[in-house]
Amino acid sequence: MINDKNSQKIVDHIHNFARKHSLWVLAYGTGCGAIEIPPTMTSRYDAERLGVRGAATPRQADLLLITGYLTTKTLKRVIRVYEQMQDPKYVIGFGSCTINGGMYYDSYNTINALDRYLPVDVYINGCMPRPEAVIAGFTKLQELITAGKADGAAKYKEKLEWYRKNQKNVIPNWTMPEYNW
Amino acid sequence: MKENKVKLAKYLKEHFPAIIEKDYNYNRIDFSINRELVPSVLRLLKEESGYIHLSHISCVDWLEEEEFELVFIIWSPVDKIKILIHTRIDRNNPVMDNIDKIWRQANTYEREIKEMYGIEFTGLEAADEFLLEDWNGMPPMRRDFDTAAYASNKYYNRPGREDAMDVREEIARHSGEEIPDFAKKYSR
Ligand code: SF4
Numbered sequence: 001m002i003n004d005k006n007s008q009k010i011v012d013h014i015h016n017f018a019r020k021h022s023l024w025v026l027a028y029g030t031g032c033g034a035i036e037i038p039p040t041m042t043s044r045y046d047a048e049r050l051g052v053r054g055a056a057t058p059r060q061a062d063l064l065l066i067t068g069y070l071t072t073k074t075l076k077r078v079i080r081v082y083e084q085m086q087d088p089k090y091v092i093g094f095g096s097c098t099i100n101g102g103m104y105y106d107s108y109n110t111i112n113a114l115d116r117y118l119p120v121d122v123y124i125n126g127c128m129p130r131p132e133a134v135i136a137g138f139t140k141l142q143e144l145i146t147a148g149k150a151d152g153a154a155k156y157k158e159k160l161e162w163y164r165k166n167q168k169n170v171i172p173n174w175t176m177p178e179y180n181w
Numbered sequence: 182m183k184e185n186k187v188k189l190a191k192y193l194k195e196h197f198p199a200i201i202e203k204d205y206n207y208n209r210i211d212f213s214i215n216r217e218l219v220p221s222v223l224r225l226l227k228e229e230s231g232y233i234h235l236s237h238i239s240c241v242d243w244l245e246e247e248e249f250e251l252v253f254i255i256w257s258p259v260d261k262i263k264i265l266i267h268t269r270i271d272r273n274n275p276v277m278d279n280i281d282k283i284w285r286q287a288n289t290y291e292r293e294i295k296e297m298y299g300i301e302f303t304g305l306e307a308a309d310e311f312l313l314e315d316w317n318g319m320p321p322m323r324r325d326f327d328t329a330a331y332a333s334n335k336y337y338n339r340p341g342r343e344d345a346m347d348v349r350e351e352i353a354r355h356s357g358e359e360i361p362d363f364a365k366k367y368s369r
Contacts, residue, residue: 073314100339106329108321109313112336170335173315 012148019062019088020145021051023138026061028081031068033095033128040131052138058084063141066118068128069097069110072170075117079167080176082118089153090145092137093120096127103127116166119152185260186210189230197222213267216251220278222266223253227283232257232264235283238290240298244324247272249300253280275300297322 029037040047041054055061058081070078082091093114096102101112114120121144124137144150156163168174189210190202197218203211214222226232234256241250253266270277279302281288291302292311299320310316319326353360 076314101332101336105338106332108326108328108331108335110336112332113339116337166337171315172317 016145016148020142023050023052023063023090023141024055024061025052025063025065026058026081026085027054027056028064028078029067030070030074030078031066031095031097033067033097036128036131036134037065037067040134045131045135047135047138050135050138050142058082059086061085062089064089064091064118065094066091066098066114066120067094069095069102069104069107070114071109072111073109075111075167076171076176079117087153088150090121090141090150091118091152092141093123094134094137095129096125099123099125111170117163117170119156119163121150121152182208182262185262189260189262189264192230193222193225196225208261209263209265211265211267213269216268216270216277219251219253219266219268220280220283223255223280224283226255226264230257231259234258235287236263238287238294240294240300240322242298242322242324243269243272249275249298251277251294251300270300277302279303279305281305296320299323 025037029035039045041052047053052063062085064078064082064085066078082089091114093099097104097110098114098120101107101110104110105112111117122137122141124133126133129137141150164178186204190204190212193200193202193212197214199214199218200222201213203213205211212222232255236254236256237252239252239254241252243250248269249272251268251270253268255264255266256262257264268277275298277300279287279291281291288305288307291305292307294300295302295305295307296311296313296316297320313321318331321328321331349360
């Protein structure tokens with residue numbers, strides 16, 4: 001396409017501008033945090049003014065919200081979903097459960113740190129975060145996109161082996177293809 | 182209610198002399214019986230006395246006594262009495278009779294108990310996995326299963342933040358208060 005470095009920069013800038021104003025969130029809720037999504041999306045907090053809206057399938061979505069604790073069983077599905085999403089794609093970890101396990105830190109079936117298994121662009125802490133916090137998280141992600149720093153997907157491809165190792169550590173019976181996007 | 186419960190206890194005693202009754206207030210009455218007789222008791226209550234609703238099957242782990250206790254909770258919409266049937270089984274060889282021929286929904290509870298406590302129900306027809314996936318260890322609801330150790334072994338534990346400090350003593354000093362003794366053991 002364009003080889004010149006400076007023109008590539010301009011093109012990226014335009015791309016990122018467009019991307020940041022149309023973040024489509026995959027309608028997939030795990031844990032308790034998903035209950036904060038309806039108020040965020042509806043008229044009181046109205047996330048759609050930021051271009052954030054729901055998408056029905058992984059292929060249409062740009063943003064995967066992990067809204068709380070993830071059981072190993074769900075993690076399997078979430079990985080599958082994440083890998084089906086098309087570039088550009090971002091992940092927001094939502095609630096303290098995704099950061100360090102939260103109050104399920106000693107549970108036998110929930111993972112403790114999401115970023116070992118999926119590349120997380122933005123974490124929102126709180127148990128559970130209120131819609132204001134969620135919107136702050138969205139705007140933070142938009143800032144990162146503008147600055148070209150929301151590169152979780154690229155990191156995932158680069159460090160795929162490391163992520164796979166961690167994933168297989170908690171999912172003993174791996175039935176998914178090795179590479180599927 | 183009271184006379185119904187008395188009548189019920191008498192009725193069960195006639196059929197099963199070994200049954201032990203324990204009365205609770207309001208609409209609850211408990212019976213304990215050995216494991217072999219549980220299906221007959223349940224069938225009798227369902228088919229003759231109108232206790233047609235199985236509310237729940239629950240399991241208690243008596244680790245020190247090396248026993249599991251199974252509790253069958255049934256209910257009659259006519260008598261409005263809740264019956265709890267207790268039975269103890271050996272913890273080292275946990276086998277129980279399958280009752281899903283009496284209530285089909287018992288199947289679900291039995292699958293859960295099988296998975297979470299490792300109790301075998303003779304002749305239970307169900308898929309291997311129910312709630313847990315790829316689980317091959319001690320059933321996690323047993324009391325000797327150490328969930329904290331398992332979790333710290335299997336999952337990554339993020340170290341705490343460096344700026345997370347214990348500021349309670351500082352605050353107490355500032356406001357000239359004492360930290361009470363019972364609260365001291367919680368400080369880091
Ligand atoms: S962080 Fe709190 S609200 Fe969110 S999933 Fe965990 S326990 Fe639930």
